[in-house]
Amino acid sequence: MNEGLLPPRILTVSRRRLRRDRARVLRTHVDRAIGENRPHLVLDLEGVDFVDSGFLGAMVEALKHLRERGGDLRIRGAGREVRTLLALTGLDRLFLSPPSPEAARGPLS
Amino acid sequence: MEKLLYTVTVPCAPESIEVLESLTETFLGNIPGASPDELLRLRLSVAEGCRNALVQQPQGRRMNVTTMTFWGGRFNNIAQAIEIDDPGPGLEVGGHLPPYPPSIVEQAFLLAEVFDEQILATPETPHNLSLTVQSLNGHRRTRDEWVRDARTSGYGLLTLCKAWERVEFRYDPIRGNSLRLAQPRPLLALYAS
Numbered sequence: 075m076n077e078g079l080l081p082p083r084i085l086t087v088s089r090r091r092l093r094r095d096r097a098r099v100l101r102t103h104v105d106r107a108i109g110e111n112r113p114h115l116v117l118d119l120e121g122v123d124f125v126d127s128g129f130l131g132a133m134v135e136a137l138k139h140l141r142e143r144g145g146d147l148r149i150r151g152a153g154r155e156v157r158t159l160l161a162l163t164g165l166d167r168l169f170l171s172p173p174s175p176e177a178a179r180g181p182l183s
Numbered sequence: 184m185e186k187l188l189y190t191v192t193v194p195c196a197p198e199s200i201e202v203l204e205s206l207t208e209t210f211l212g213n214i215p216g217a218s219p220d221e222l223l224r225l226r227l228s229v230a231e232g233c234r235n236a237l238v239q240q241p242q243g244r245r246m247n248v249t250t251m252t253f254w255g256g257r258f259n260n261i262a263q264a265i266e267i268d269d270p271g272p273g274l275e276v277g278g279h280l281p282p283y284p285p286s287i288v289e290q291a292f293l294l295a296e297v298f299d300e301q302i303l304a305t306p307e308t309p310h311n312l313s314l315t316v317q318s319l320n321g322h323r324r325t326r327d328e329w330v331r332d333a334r335t336s337g338y339g340l341l342t343l344c345k346a347w348e349r350v351e352f353r354y355d356p357i358r359g360n361s362l363r364l365a366q367p368r369p370l371l372a373l374y375a376s
Contacts, residue, residue: 141327
């Protein structure tokens with residue numbers, strides 16, 4: 075557990091659809107979070123009903139980037155459509171799986 | 184015999200995606216006997232196919248059009264199919280392609296077979312197989328390992344191949360590409376009766 079870390083930053087999405095063209099926005103948030111030593115992000119996808127493959131790739135890229143710096147990227151509020159897309163691509167295990175015991179004690183809990 | 188149900192041509196622009204999705208929903212909505220989960224997977228994958236066709240078009244060619252054709256009936260054991268034709272660079276296959284090898288230009292091929300290796304190299308592996316491998320090796324992959332091995336591209340193709348039983352793609356940089364999604368087994372109770 076890293077007690078020096080601040081609580082996770084929650085990114086709320088106001089769009090129904092997340093496409094590749096929004097990847098740059100996500101990268102900006104990731105860079106800012108790392109710069110502020112808040113590498114734990116939660117992407118709130120409530121109300122989102124489609125995420126295209128380009129944005130899924132950007133999410134994986136962001137996750138790798140954050141993990142390298144001791145952080146994480148999790149998803150919350152995913153509806154049936156987004157959960158189905160994540161299951162089809164196998165990314166549910168990266169973004170929806172329960173946090174590890176260490177993480178559960180950490181800032182994401 | 185396969186029967187042309189309807190065809191629609193729209194400008195190659197992201198704004199057209201919802202039009203095509205709406206038509207797809209109508210097409211799939213007329214299929215009795217399919218589970219809601221299956222219909223959802225098909226609809227979402229078609230949306231992904233449309234995105235590839237409409238968004239990944241070459242720069243400066245916005246006046247191009249994408250054509251979507253819906254087929255129903257029985258031919259070669261195909262119950263129904265959706266074809267998406269577009270002038271774009273084609274599907275992104277895990278960052279390996281495009282450019283595609285010259286040998287496949289203008290040739291229709293089965294993506295699921297041709298790119299089987301790439302598909303299996305993505306984070307997703309068949310669930311049962313994964314469990315078997317884990318039990319054989321006595322090793323359970325950690326989330327860190329999944330993250331480390333996860334690809335950052337190629338998820339469009341994976342979505343299509345996981346939702347549809349037959350995914351064909353014809354790559355032609357001059358005349359345009361054609362993506363064909365088909366279900367060999369009948370979803371239509373109409374045809375099963």
